[in-house]
Amino acid sequence: MDSAVQAAPPPTPPPIALDAMGGDHAPKEIVAGAIQAFREHGIPIVLVGQPRALVEALSEQGAAAEIPIVRAEETLAMDEGALASLRRPRSSIAVACHLVRRGDASAVVSAGSTAGVVATGRLRLRGIKDVVRPAIAIVLPTRPDPTVLLDAGATADAKPEMLVQFAHLGAAYAETALGRVNPKIGLLTIGSEGGKGNKLAKRAHELLSADPGLRFAGNVEGHDLLTGQVDVIVTDGFTGNVALKTMEGSVRYAFAQLRDTIGESRLARVGGLLQRSRLRELNRRLDAEAHGGGVLLGLTATVVIAHGSAKARAVSAACELAWRLAGQDIVTRIGDRMAALPRSHRLW
């Protein structure tokens, strides 16, 4: 190696634009998450929102000098849907997208309403050529390797051709973010044979089978979501969102039942005390992994959607995820896959 010629250090990428007004615990927990991401992981953050509220929240935690603020006077409420994003061009999420579009931020993070974030992202950021609809990818905590589930709620009414695109989006994500080589794709449906499911799933099965650019492994069912049989699980945004929330609710239910059961017996209670710290650890791990955030794929910039109930730790995790993804070539990878799609699989 010629160490005499030293390359200039790569320029630091611009900061993460964090929508400080989105989420059940905004702005306080969002600001706390920003501080955590900056202090503990050195991730540069810009908070986007109402300056007065943000200065106050930053000051409370002695961080007024650490995190810059970009003004956005409007806010999308958690119960507002896609239409509100059209009506509020100066909402915190819209301004965050604008910063990325202008090159002043690397990626967007928001814990706002999924419908609002998706609609604003589609409106304010450019889509990748040929991608008809975006999809939200979630990483499920399967062992030994995690599984990508998409769409977790961006496109509730999908067409079969869109599911094929989602398969490519998920494959690109598994390749870049998880380092998976030639990822195995499964289609979420009911029944394990090709001819089973609703009309959407049956037609998607045919199209997925006929795409030489995909390693399609066939159908998977609801109970396969957490067994790690495939690398990417594809479904429409309605089914994916129901499945994801059912999963969260069921794990919570199982632990609650366990606590009750342990509480009923004195002997078991003693055992429970001994295990308590382990259980807490496990709970934290399942939580962190499940709630790290969904990634909106199909746009030319990274948008991470944190759980609406995200508190500081989850917000910080979402910023870490966005920072990590922003440096990767996932957009190029998706573009290449779209260019190679069979003609027959195109809707446009």
Add this chain to the structure above:
Amino acid sequence: MDSAVQAAPPPTPPPIALDAMGGDHAPKEIVAGAIQAFREHGIPIVLVGQPRALVEALSEQGAAAEIPIVRAEETLAMDEGALASLRRPRSSIAVACHLVRRGDASAVVSAGSTAGVVATGRLRLRGIKDVVRPAIAIVLPTRPDPTVLLDAGATADAKPEMLVQFAHLGAAYAETALGRVNPKIGLLTIGSEGGKGNKLAKRAHELLSADPGLRFAGNVEGHDLLTGQVDVIVTDGFTGNVALKTMEGSVRYAFAQLRDTIGESRLARVGGLLQRSRLRELNRRLDAEAHGGGVLLGLTATVVIAHGSAKARAVSAACELAWRLAGQDIVTRIGDRMAALPRSHRLW
């Protein structure tokens, strides 16, 4: 009371027709379940299937003289779908339906493929007037009272009007089988407001809201399935089946993770030993309640569909459920509700 005039004892209802050839563990575990239901609960059973195999299985357990057999030489395989039921008029499930139709059995129980059982039931048993499509109801183990989820897989491609009918089927089930008065109905979708979800859910929300015969409580999401907020949760058969299986898989996953976590630490392991019997109990309860079986609603006879992996205990539980339901006026109740449906809600 005039005790001099004694009413004749009510005639014993005819037996349960048990499809002995359906299920992953047929016929052995099915036969064992029949014996258990008969010996432990006094439920009269007729086994329907290949006589030679059934006599052998009965003899092995010293029960050849206890349970009668009705011959059916054909069998629907677990991976066969709806079409096979047309091609095999003498399959064990078809013959079981025929027995009910003739009045020689009170109800059908099968652990065969859901698609096959549904198709055969629709073909061989009469539908209730005006019910366009049947639905499978599952009772979820919520506390303090169980919740009915439907459709769990009978009708994968549903129309909004069908979801309204499913709400009535579920309400009738909650009233008769669970003794619920004026049951609260929830619609499974993504997002809690009326305008959220896919097209099917949005339109169903409008129709459910406009039906004076229903106590519609609005939308529920995936994480509400096990919280017991409503008495009946309505969805299409595709989403319902994915949700149900996701639930089963997630609970299994949570327990497996817990076992691993306990195994990692010596202290926690000691605690685990103390708890083991409690955990086993809990597992059994969740299992039994979830796997008791689905009930196919909308036909003029009771059909209980046990889990494909059902073993003796689950088969016996399904027979108990069928026996209990056969004595109730659920069919009349559904008929009354259909007759009262608003004209605008009809598809036919």
